[in-house]
Amino acid sequence: MPPLPTSVPIAWYLTLSAILFSLGVLGFILRRNIITVFMSIELMLNAVNLTFITFSYMLKRVDGHIFSFFVMVVAAAEAAVGLAIILTVFKNRQTLEIDEVSSLKN
Amino acid sequence: MDAILFLVFAAIAVICGINMVVQKHPIASALSLVGVMAALAALYLLLGGEFIAAAQLVVYSGAIMVLFVFVIMLLNAGAEKKSIIRPWGKYFGAPLLLVFFGIMSFVVQRMTPASDGVTFGGFRGAGPREIGQSLFTVYLLPFEVTSILILIAILGAIVLARKEID
Numbered sequence: 001m002p003p004l005p006t007s008v009p010i011a012w013y014l015t016l017s018a019i020l021f022s023l024g025v026l027g028f029i030l031r032r033n034i035i036t037v038f039m040s041i042e043l044m045l046n047a048v049n050l051t052f053i054t055f056s057y058m059l060k061r062v063d064g065h066i067f068s069f070f071v072m073v074v075a076a077a078e079a080a081v082g083l084a085i086i087l088t089v090f091k092n093r094q095t096l097e098i099d100e101v102s103s104l105k106n
Numbered sequence: 107m108d109a110i111l112f113l114v115f116a117a118i119a120v121i122c123g124i125n126m127v128v129q130k131h132p133i134a135s136a137l138s139l140v141g142v143m144a145a146l147a148a149l150y151l152l153l154g155g156e157f158i159a160a161a162q163l164v165v166y167s168g169a170i171m172v173l174f175v176f177v178i179m180l181l182n183a184g185a186e187k188k189s190i191i192r193p194w195g196k197y198f199g200a201p202l203l204l205v206f207f208g209i210m211s212f213v214v215q216r217m218t219p220a221s222d223g224v225t226f227g228g229f230r231g232a233g234p235r236e237i238g239q240s241l242f243t244v245y246l247l248p249f250e251v252t253s254i255l256i257l258i259a260i261l262g263a264i265v266l267a268r269k270e271i272d
Binding site: 004005006007008009010011012013014015016018019020022023024026027030031032033035036038039040042043046049050053054056057058060061062063065066068069070072073074075076077078079080081083084085086087088090096097 | 108109110113116119120123124127132136139142143146149150152153154155161162165169170173174177178181183186187191203206207210211214215218219222223224225228229231236237240241245248252255256258259260262263264266267
């Protein structure tokens with residue numbers, strides 16, 4: 001096993017972010033429960049936030065932090081509206097399966 | 107020490123992320139997502155973002171995930187049925203994902219400077235003071251626009267969750 005570096009390379013953080021983003025995409029595509037799909041979107045937003053903070057460290061600027069702050073705010077607004085939509089869908093159709101909500105398909 | 111801390115929290119984040127994708131029950135997925143967010147907050151601290159780390163814990167793993175868990179409980183969501191994975195997805199999806207991931211990490215390794223890594227306390231320009239200064243001078247207009255966005259989101263959520271909608 002190679003010795004651990006004294007400072008963590010920037011690439012490690014970006015690779016972790018890529019892993020988390022890929023997991024989010026995977027969940028978004030594979031899962032069928034509408035709430036889990038929504039949580040996968042949140043995971044992708046978190047991965048992008050990590051990239052913002054990492055680049056902010058790399059460039060020694062504060063702007064990445066501001067951007068990830070805005071991403072958090074938008075995610076909060078999105079969660080409120082999205083969960084309200086999920087509630088309405090469930091009230092009308094009594095299901096949470098995304099494959100059964102397909103009125104626009106045909 | 108920094109590398110050990112990074113590896114520990116990165117491992118927690120990745121394991122919780124995988125758990126979130128493979129768990130069948132939504133409540134297990136939600137709790138795994140809380141684990142990912144807490145681990146990411148620790149990583150933000152390592153990167154010198156104290157304010158963002160606190161906001162991550164309060165807003166994400168506090169407010170947003172409580173909302174998720176609340177809705178899951180309210181709808182009494184059970185375990186989902188098995189996903190239908192078509193053959194081309196099974197035989198091409200995983201290799202393509204690996205290839206995509208390999209290319210991405212290769213590009214990242216090549217693009218970022220290998221000399222200056224992340225050390226704890228190496229960047230002190232993103233405390234609450236600096237973020238506040240930047241937020242209320244350079245980013246004042248986006249900040250105000252965001253407040254309007256939140257107002258619209260509140261109204262939308264109230265309208266959508268009304269009783270008589272059909």
